[in-house]
Amino acid sequence: MTIKESLFWAKEQLKESCQRPLFEAELLLAFHLQKERIYLHLHENEEVEAFEMFGSLIARRAKHEPYEYIVKKASFYDMTLFVEKGVLIPRPETELLVEYAAKIIQEKKITRMAEIGVGSGAISIALARKFPKLQIIATDICDIPLKVALRNIEHFGVQKQITLLKSNLMDEIKEEIELIVSNPPYIAEDFVLESNVADYEPKEALFGGKIGDEILKQIMIEAKNRNIGYLVCEIGYDQKKSLQLFADEIGVKCIDFYQDLARFDRGFIAQFNKEKNE
Ligand SMILES: C[S@@+](CC[C@H](N)C(=O)[O-])C[C@H]1O[C@@H](n2cnc3c(N)ncnc32)[C@H](O)[C@@H]1O
Incomplete structure (x- = not known):
């Protein structure tokens, strides 16, 4: 033909x-x-x-297999990342999370941060490339994302800045951290996804629990207990209210939500210990 x-x-x-x-x-x-x-x-x-x-x-x-898994490549920010089945395909809306995190890193002169749920490495690599002095400890609970992230980290030559750790949330991180960034799983377990997502992308990257915001709440508690200055997270479009209430309940100093380009609530920036970081 x-x-x-x-x-x-x-x-x-x-x-x-x-x-x-x-x-x-x-x-x-x-x-x-x-x-x-x-x-x-x-x-x-x-x-x-x-x-x-x-x-x-x-x-x-x-x-319905996603194009990115077929060609084993995904575009994110100014990069083409290697991806394969078992790792979430980075989404364009997550580029906003990078922008909000970058603003804090710049304004507060942050030098040590953690990412929870590194996936392909999209967020950590974008931030490491923007801030050559930034040190990042990036965790994931699954092996394939850690393997894929390592490949991308080496490809972009940022291995001196990013340390990968297999860990539930931040359990294995002992170092002092100034900022946590995360795009955790946040979809409710009974939410019906389109087949290109449901049949191909890893469940561990998608579902955050019965309601969906459970892991986000655990991350907030972790940041609060460790007295970490700032937390930037991506969230589901319908989770602002419950997360605002939870932030008030556990005594977060300040939380601002941001929207994506389609005007859906998409993330937040929380500040925990104003006095220390201002
Ligand atoms: C939504 S994906 C985000 C991946 C990547 N950061 C991105 O934005 O494209 C969430 C990632 O968190 C990981 N994860 C899920 N539960 C976790 C936990 N308890 N601790 C650490 N990582 C976890 C998943 O394996 C997955 O790679």
Whole structure:
């Protein structure tokens, strides 16, 4: 089949599973041929080599497997990260978390921070690249994220700044920390997710408990008990009220919530010990 015919065929296969079937067909064919997308338009009548292999990529996508797992790459911030099944695909809204954390690091001259739930390493690597003097201890409870994060950390050459630890929350961190950043699992266990997420992404990265905000609350308690200055977290769109109440209950000094570009509540910045850090 030629490139033009292959794209027409692939578009038909992806009609039910993708919002932009032709675009995704082009991305996957470009990946298969190891060329830029523009190449497809300039060589429409060229034969596609190893068409069966392209066919199997299309079949995976037609079964809702995320594009990022098929090509083993995800864009985040100014980086292309390696990803594989078993690690959460970093989301664009998490770039906001990096921005809010960066503001605090800059304003408060933070030099030691922790990330809980490192996943692919997206947040820690973005912050390490922005602040070359920043030291980060990043934990995860699962092995695949730790392996993938290490690969990305080495790829971006920030291994002197980021230490990975297998740990539940911060249990294994003994050092003094000034800031915690986390995009923890925060989805309620009975929430029905789309099949590209539910069938492929790791449950440990998604579900935060029966209500969903349980791990977020544990992290708040941890920050409070350890007298850590600042905590920046991503949250679910419907969790602001319960987290505000909880923050008041445990005596958080100050908590500000932020919204994403679609105006959904998406995260908070909490301050625990004003006197020490001001
Ligand atoms: C929503 S993902 C975030 C991954 C990455 N930070 C990002 O933003 O793309 C949450 C991560 O937390 C990890 N995790 C879940 N429970 C944890 C716990 N109790 N302690 C440490 N990490 C945990 C999961 O394995 C997963 O990698």
